[in-house]
Structures are given as C-alpha cells and as structure tokens.
Amino acid sequence: MAMNTQGRPSRPLHAHDAGAYTDTFSGSRGLDQAEPLIFERGRVDVTGVDLPEPSGAPLRVGGLERKAEIGLPGLAEPETMRHYVRLSRKNYAIDLGLYPLGSCTMKHNPRLNEKLARLPGFSDVHPLQPQSTVQGALKLIGELAHWLMVLTNTPCVAMSPKAGAHGELCGMMAIRAALDARGETGRRRVLVPESAHGTNPATAVQCGFYCDEIPADATGRVDMEAFKAKLGPDVAGIMLTNPNTCGLFERDIKEIADLIHEAGGYFYCDGANFNAIVGRVRPGDLGIDAMHINLHKTFSTPHGGGGPGSGPTVFSQALAPYAPVPYVVREGETWRMVEHEHEAEGEPFGRMVAFHGQMGMFTRALSYMMSHGSDGLKQAAEDAVLNANYVLARLRHVMTAAFDGTCMHEALFDDRFLKGTGVSTLDFAKAMIDEGYHPMTMYFPLVVHGAMLIEPTETESKASLDRFCDTLEGLALAAQNGETERFTAAPRHAPAKRLDETRAARSPVLRWTPPQDQPQAAE
Numbered sequence: 001m002a003m004n005t006q007g008r009p010s011r012p013l014h015a016h017d018a019g020a021y022t023d024t025f026s027g028s029r030g031l032d033q034a035e036p037l038i039f040e041r042g043r044v045d046v047t048g049v050d051l052p053e054p055s056g057a058p059l060r061v062g063g064l065e066r067k068a069e070i071g072l073p074g075l076a077e078p079e080t081m082r083h084y085v086r087l088s089r090k091n092y093a094i095d096l097g098l099y100p101l102g103s104c105t106m107k108h109n110p111r112l113n114e115k116l117a118r119l120p121g122f123s124d125v126h127p128l129q130p131q132s133t134v135q136g137a138l139k140l141i142g143e144l145a146h147w148l149m150v151l152t153n154t155p156c157v158a159m160s161p162k163a164g165a166h167g168e169l170c171g172m173m174a175i176r177a178a179l180d181a182r183g184e185t186g187r188r189r190v191l192v193p194e195s196a197h198g199t200n201p202a203t204a205v206q207c208g209f210y211c212d213e214i215p216a217d218a219t220g221r222v223d224m225e226a227f228k229a230k231l232g233p234d235v236a237g238i239m240l241t242n243p244n245t246c247g248l249f250e251r252d253i254k255e256i257a258d259l260i261h262e263a264g265g266y267f268y269c270d271g272a273n274f275n276a277i278v279g280r281v282r283p284g285d286l287g288i289d290a291m292h293i294n295l296h297k298t299f300s301t302p303h304g305g306g307g308p309g310s311g312p313t314v315f316s317q318a319l320a321p322y323a324p325v326p327y328v329v330r331e332g333e334t335w336r337m338v339e340h341e342h343e344a345e346g347e348p349f350g351r352m353v354a355f356h357g358q359m360g361m362f363t364r365a366l367s368y369m370m371s372h373g374s375d376g377l378k379q380a381a382e383d384a385v386l387n388a389n390y391v392l393a394r395l396r397h398v399m400t401a402a403f404d405g406t407c408m409h410e411a412l413f414d415d416r417f418l419k420g421t422g423v424s425t426l427d428f429a430k431a432m433i434d435e436g437y438h439p440m441t442m443y444f445p446l447v448v449h450g451a452m453l454i455e456p457t458e459t460e461s462k463a464s465l466d467r468f469c470d471t472l473e474g475l476a477l478a479a480q481n482g483e484t485e486r487f488t489a490a491p492r493h494a495p496a497k498r499l500d501e502t503r504a505a506r507s508p509v510l511r512w513t514p515p516q517d518q519p520q521a522a523e
C-alpha cells in the first residue's frame, strides 16, 4: 500500500474503491467505465496545448524559479471530456432521478432559469463595473428583493448571504448588533429546539451566544411548557424552523413569537422549509424578526454540486437598521447599490461578502418566481405538501411514521419497522442505492430513532412517486422477511461500496502524490 508523508494511503486501497470493478478485465462494467484520477491518467508531454518556449523575456522571480516539473496532468481534449463525463456518470443528480433527501429540498431546476441566467447582460457583468453600466442587473436584484419582502411581509432584506447557514449568520449578527445597541450585553442565551438543523447552534455559538436546547413534545413540536420555563432576562432569542425538521408545522408559532418578544428577545426563523408555505403564509405575520430564504431550496436554483447557494435574509422593522451592506435602492428610474456603511441609513453591522451576492442565482430565482406567478408559487407549496403526504400515506403500513397525523413537505419515519430484522437505517439506505435511488436523509432529525426523512418535492408525478413507494415497500417487506443479506451487503451495484465516511471527513487525502515520490511502506 502506498502511503503519503503523513502516513495515510495516497490512493484508494482497492481498485474497486477507485471506481473499478474486479470481475471484468477492463475494470469497467458495461457503461460504467473505470476511471482513475486525472493525475494518474495524464502526462504533461501529451497535453492538448502546444505553447512556444518563451524567449527574450527576463525571468523576474528572484531566483525562485521552479526546479522540477510542475506535475499538472496533461490530456488531449477528448480525453479530458471523457474523464469528466465518466466521473459524472458515477454521480446521482436531480436530472437523473427522484432525490428524496429531506431537509434539503432537491428541486427540479427549470431550464428557463438557466436560459435567462446565461443572458450576457447578467452573466458577463463584473462586480467592479461602474453602476451606471449594470443598471439592469441592479434592477433585477432590487426586484427580487421586493418579491422576497412581499412573500414574507417584511420591510428589509439582505441579499448578499451565500447559503442558508450564511443567512443564519447574517440574522444572528443583526440580533447581536441590536442587543449591543440596547446595551444588553448580558443577553447571550439562545433557545434552540432539539430538532434544529446543526447550523442553528453552530451559528449561535459563532456569534458569541450559547445554546439552550428546548425539548420536543410528543407530537414532534416545541414543548411549550419547557419553552416558557426557559425564558428569562439573559435570553437573546430563539432560533426556530417552521415547518420544523420533522416536517411539522409549529402551531404555537405566534405564541412563541409573542412570548420571546415579551421576554426581550428576538425571533430568528430558519426559513429553509419556506417551500412548504410560500404563497400561503407570510412569516412576517407570524412575528419573526429575521429569516433566511434558501434560493436553492424554495426558489429552485441549483443545489449542492450543481451551483452555489444563496441565502437572502429578511428582517423585521426592529432589526432592519442593523442589516448589512450592500443593498440596492431605487432613486427615480436609477438603481444604486449602497456599498459602504457610512452611506447607509441605520447602523449596518458590516458586510458579509466582498461583493453583492450570487448574481446567477438571483437571476434564476426571479425567473422561477415570475414564471410561476403568485398562484403558481402557492400551488408549488401545496403540491410539495401533497406529495409528501402521499408518500407518508402509502408507506405508513410497512414503515413506521415517526408521528401521528399529516405532515408538511417531508415525511419522517423511524426505524421501529426494522426492529429485530438485523437491518439498520444505514443498511436500508444502502439498499436504495442498488435500486437506483439516492437515499433519503438518514439519522436526522435526532429526535427520532434511526430517522428516515423523505422530501419528494412538488415536481414528482404520481407515477414517479408510485415507483419510489413500490420500491421502498418492497425493501421494507424484504427486511421483515429476513432477507438481511440484501441490506448488509448493499450496495452491490454501485461503483464504490461502503466508504469510510468518518475517516474521509477526519483525515481526508486531498493531495495526490506521484508514485516516484511515495515512500514505500509495508502493509
């Protein structure tokens, strides 16, 4: 086994870990092609580019010129193309199949959005261009901001945060600034329900707060008695997700808002699940003070590997003065970006990013909103809830629903139906890969045992949902019939098997070491 200088394997231990099959001569299986790392495949002397030797120009690197080969992989254009296409075929994608990840909202990315985002007036502008030359882009940001404020009924939005978690940071920094402005430096306790997404407590701690966990009641919602008991003069606020990560609407949200305000705190709402209520409920009416909106969830912009996130954050009147720069204002027919704190009204806490945010995502999100209209957005939310409830109703008899009653946009199951089968939630998820599905979210939220959280989204047809439910039903029955091996040996049909994800996260091998530089170490 080749080890790198830190004593870690410099390449996968087994050929099949690198995506090669062992039961064929080529390492490929049918259309699933074995593909080594680009560094292992390419050589600099076969690069597709042929540049003349530089001549005449004096070297001005102060004696620091490179002594050895640079070591970049060299590939011809068709080889490069094949490398990336082969890798992409090992991947799962929203354009390939149903993506049931709960709490992630893996929505279809309409092609119209892509077309509009590629218009040169939006795609070819530079953030340092004079504002007079990018009036259309500024207007687009201003218009998207307007609709986000209308949909949430809030007076202010910061467009620049670049993800949901970044939006949380923005919201909590504004809360911190507001508390500091009130001279209340002792208010540092933030209440966070135990079903919260991990980004909530992480954000609170990052902003100098500490977290106090609120337990869930038997219905999966905030335990109101426990919540009331935790209110006090050191409470900075609450971070609450609605609908929550169990896929349930927090019915007491207005009372929660009133009580936290009475106690002198602020209400941060995690708006990642806004897609379940957009067009039907305006969070501003519920008493929120700040909420991020994941454009890559609710407004269909590409998610994860498909594109950068975007997390505009809306603010109530109470927090609006502390919202960060930059923001766009309209002056007659002209749009202006307020870029510096000293030009701003109020007391912005600062800025979150170098420029203005994710222009490409703004374009896609506005395209989505305008092509749907207010009735279409409302219907998207309703259909997302309908689809999740269909999945819940169809699978309830073979899998165990975590809570009674209907759900919002995602259906939560626990692992009671696997009890005594020798199959775990993880095994069940791996068996889904063999069936051609990306697994659902597993072991989250933490409030139920062996959680399986399924969010189908609104664009899946009944036929697609039926096929998915038939598959899960088949798997659940197979587990209950003692076909344990089918699960514990899964995935059998994937190019990579069970990877050591913990080790990959704790000690990632991020650097490829050329074979000649690898110290030979005994296994």
Ligand SMILES: *Cc1c(COP(=O)(O)O)cnc(C)c1O
Pocket: 103, 104, 163, 164, 165, 166, 197, 199, 241, 245, 270, 272, 273, 294, 309, 311
């Ligand atoms: C997705 C999500 C987040 C984080 O959003 P990112 O855009 O991934 O940073 C926070 N809270 C909840 C409930 C989420 O589902």
